Amino acid sequence: xxxxxxxxxxxxxxxxxxxxxxxxxxxxxxxxxxxxxxxxxxxxxxxxxxxxxxxxxxxxxxxxxxxxxxxxxxxxxxxxxxxxxxxxxxxxxxxxxxxxxxxxxxxxxxxxxxxxxxxxxxxxxxxxxxxxxxxxxxxxxxxxxxxxxxxxxxxxxxxxxxxxxxxxxxxxxxxxxxxxxxxxxxxxxxxxxxxxxxxxxxxxxxxxxxxxxxxxxxxxxxxxxxxxxxxxxxxxxxxxxxxxxxxxxxxxxxxx
Ligand code: ADP
Ligand code: MG
Numbered sequence: 113x114x115x116x117x118x119x120x121x122x123x124x125x126x127x128x129x130x131x132x133x134x135x136x137x138x139x140x141x142x143x144x145x146x147x148x149x150x151x152x153x154x155x156x157x158x159x160x161x162x163x164x165x166x167x168x169x170x171x172x173x174x175x176x177x178x179x180x181x182x183x184x185x186x187x188x189x190x191x192x193x194x195x196x197x198x199x200x201x202x203x204x205x206x207x208x209x210x211x212x213x214x215x216x217x218x219x220x221x222x223x224x225x226x227x228x229x230x231x232x233x234x235x236x237x238x239x240x241x242x243x244x245x246x247x248x249x250x251x252x253x254x255x256x257x258x259x260x261x262x263x264x265x266x267x268x269x270x271x272x273x274x275x276x277x278x279x280x281x282x283x284x285x286x287x288x289x290x291x292x293x294x295x296x297x298x299x300x301x302x303x304x305x306x307x308x309x310x311x312x313x314x315x316x317x318x319x320x321x322x323x324x325x326x327x328x329x330x331x332x333x334x335x336x337x338x339x340x341x342x343x344x345x346x347x348x349x350x351x352x353x354x355x356x357x358x359x360x361x362x363x364x365x366x367x368x
Contacts, residue, residue: 114147114231115365116224117291118249118256122276123269124240127259127296129156130331130341132237133192134351135257136161137340138358140193144232148189149220150199151249152239158198161189162338165200173202176219176248177209182227191339195231203245210244217244217284221252233361242276250280254368255291257361259325262295262308291364294357296325323357326350 119132129152136148150157150172155165165171174180175197185197210216224234236249250256256277260266274290281288293316299305312320325331328350334341342351342358 114145114228114234115255115368116228116234116236116253118236118238118246118253119259120238120246120249120256120273121258121260121269122240122242122246122273123266126240126261126266127294127325128240129160129237130335131257131259131294131296131325131354131357132157132235133160133335133340134331134342134354135358135361136189136194136233136235137192137342138355139233139361141342141355142358142362144362145230146194147186147197147227147231147234148194149197149234149236149249151203151220151236151245152199153201153204154239155198155200155203156335157237158196158200159338160335160340161194161196161198162191163187163189163196163198165198168198168200171202172197172199172220173206175223176203176206176245177213178219182223189340191343207244210248217247217251220248224252233365242273247280247284250277250288251285253285254287255289257291257294259294259296260312261297262305262312264304264308266308267311290319291361291368292319292321294321294323294325297327298324299327321357321360323353323360325353325357328353 330348331350334344
């Protein structure tokens with residue numbers, strides 16, 4: 113049965129999509145069956161997986177509003193070796209449509225119910241908000257992976273996210289927990305980053321993943337080729353870190 117994880121952080125540009133795409137490809141490299149769900153109307157995870165968001169006939173939007181199934185919307189990311197339920201701007205309208213629908217927080221969970229046995233991991237790339245879309249991700253998931261940059265304001269944002277996750281846990285999804293914090297775009301030469309990193313370890317203990325993803329230009333270049341960074345340049349430091357993170361996740365799920 114698939115373990116389902118949201119990659120979430122209400123801040124934009126913190127590395128959610130990069131983490132989702134590279135974790136998906138890293139897990140696939142390790143022989144895992146992976147489904148990536150793009151829940152962001154920007155469609156960056158879709159494009160970064162080599163799928164053209166402008167030519168989709170069905171997408172995650174159709175899934176959420178009941179106009180399509182997983183089987184209709186699913187496409188193969190050939191370069192990454194995983195399946196994708198893609199997204200594009202259609203999804204921006206879903207938020208309003210969902211408000212009027214039954215089980216509005218559980219639409220994604222319901223849609224995935226029949227497909228859990230087909231995958232080992234289902235990864236959900238959340239938009240940069242605590243919206244009804246993100247809520248659908250959190251209600252469908254077993255756990256949340258939080259990518260974060262080690263800067264001062266990151267800690268402030270983290271408490272809002274942790275509180276939201278606690279509320280979802282209490283009211284909507286008893287299975288939900290924080291799987292871990294992933295330090296990304298890390299630059300060890302910056303003293304403040306080292307300090308924040310140490311604070312995270314002190315405060316969150318083993319909830320902080322051991323893998324640390326450095327700032328690495330090869331990871332930023334990969335999306336324009338539609339190839340996950342870990343495949344685009346496997347030997348780059350960023351790719352190596354995401355491959356180590358994928359291994360760590362495989363070990364971590366054994367303990368859940
Ligand atoms: P989010 O999904 O949280 O908005 P992204 O994953 O899209 O964040 O990352 C924001 C930008 O930073 C993108 O241009 C991406 O290519 C770049 N980026 C992400 N991680 C790294 C990294 N480790 N090193 C260098 N650039 C990165
Ligand atoms: Mg993103």
